Amino acid sequence: MKPSGEDRAARAGGPWEECFEAAVQLALRAGQIIRKALSEEKRVSTKTSAVDLVTETDQAVEALILSELQERFPSHRFIAEEAAAAGAKCVLTPSPTWIVDPIDGTCNFVHRFPTVAVSIGFAVNQELEFGVIYHCTEERLYTGQRGRGAFCNGQQLQFRETDLSKALVLTEIGPRRDPATLKLFLSNMERLLRTGAHGVRVIGSSTLALCHLASGAADAYYQFGLHCWDLAAATVIIREAGGIVMDTSGGPLDLMACRVVAAGTREMATLVAQALQTINYGRDDER
Numbered sequence: 001m002k003p004s005g006e007d008r009a010a011r012a013g014g015p016w017e018e019c020f021e022a023a024v025q026l027a028l029r030a031g032q033i034i035r036k037a038l039s040e041e042k043r044v045s046t047k048t049s050a051v052d053l054v055t056e057t058d059q060a061v062e063a064l065i066l067s068e069l070q071e072r073f074p075s076h077r078f079i080a081e082e083a084a085a086a087g088a089k090c091v092l093t094p095s096p097t098w099i100v101d102p103i104d105g106t107c108n109f110v111h112r113f114p115t116v117a118v119s120i121g122f123a124v125n126q127e128l129e130f131g132v133i134y135h136c137t138e139e140r141l142y143t144g145q146r147g148r149g150a151f152c153n154g155q156q157l158q159f160r161e162t163d164l165s166k167a168l169v170l171t172e173i174g175p176r177r178d179p180a181t182l183k184l185f186l187s188n189m190e191r192l193l194r195t196g197a198h199g200v201r202v203i204g205s206s207t208l209a210l211c212h213l214a215s216g217a218a219d220a221y222y223q224f225g226l227h228c229w230d231l232a233a234a235t236v237i238i239r240e241a242g243g244i245v246m247d248t249s250g251g252p253l254d255l256m257a258c259r260v261v262a263a264g265t266r267e268m269a270t271l272v273a274q275a276l277q278t279i280n281y282g283r284d285d286e287r
């Protein structure tokens with residue numbers, strides 16, 4: 001189902017509305033490209049590890065999004081996954097900054113597993129202003145604008161309140177597969193299950209996992225090894241759906257720290273954070 005123009009028009013207004021609408025239109029265009037390419041042959045390369053994949057579609061979609069935004073907003077700055085992989089610095093300044101993941105779920109995309117999204121976040125004065133995440137195969141447009149709510153195809157999103165012993169917990173494995181990292185990843189999953197959580201799920205897309213939280217389809221998320229472009233848009237959507245996004249230390253979210261806990265309440269997020277052993281993936285702004 002496509003988001004209806006009148007739904008979005010109903011929320012018109014806000015200081016960055018022109019940027020928000022540009023992000024929505026670009027996410028929908030990118031989603032069409034990704035949806036078509038999903039079933040086609042792909043040229044697959046690797047980045048930081050044999051399981052950290054990138055395709056020509058990641059590159060093409062990122063080039064499309066950045067070129068269109070740079071033409072419309074030449075004074076703005078950009079942080080994007082594949083540019084960062086090519087050596088661009090991830091520095092969040094007070095300037096209006098776009099934070100882009102052209103395909104979140106590239107490993108899924110390579111395997112034609114249909115859980116794939118494009119994620120476009122936007123920050124000003126180092127404050128996240130809006131996020132747009134498009135589930136390319138289910139045609140679900142998730143949006144969040146600071147102070148203006150979170151929506152999926154025009155339907156307002158709201159967290160479902162629950163406690164950890166009844167929670168469905170989502171997580172993702174980062175790109176490292178060394179024995180020590182795998183041991184910690186599995187140990188954290190065991191720790192969460194020992195709290196009595198109903199289940200733990202790994203769906204292959206951190207942004208869509210966070211959108212499931214915001215829509216009430218899951219209750220908590222944690223990860224070590226994701227990046228600022230996985231987090232930026234989803235953080236606004238979670239917050240605007242009434243949820244909490246924090247650092248795994250229990251402190252405030254650090255967008256560049258490559259780790260996160262999210263839940264419907266600070267209490268739930270804190271309980272999840274307290275159960276976790278840290279896996280150190282470094283920082284996006286120190287690469």
Ligand SMILES: O=P(O)(O)O[C@H]1[C@H](O)[C@@H](O)[C@@H](O)[C@@H](O)[C@@H]1O
Pocket residue numbers: 053081101103104105106107172173174175203204205206223225226227230
């Ligand atoms: O597909 P990507 O854009 O590389 O995102 C990955 C992410 O980097 C990784 O940490 C996991 O969260 C995966 O689920 C994401 O798809």
Ligand SMILES: [Mg+2]
Pocket residue numbers: 101103104105206229230
């Ligand atoms: Mg990603």
Ligand SMILES: [Mg+2]
Pocket residue numbers: 058081101102103104105106
């Ligand atoms: Mg990506």
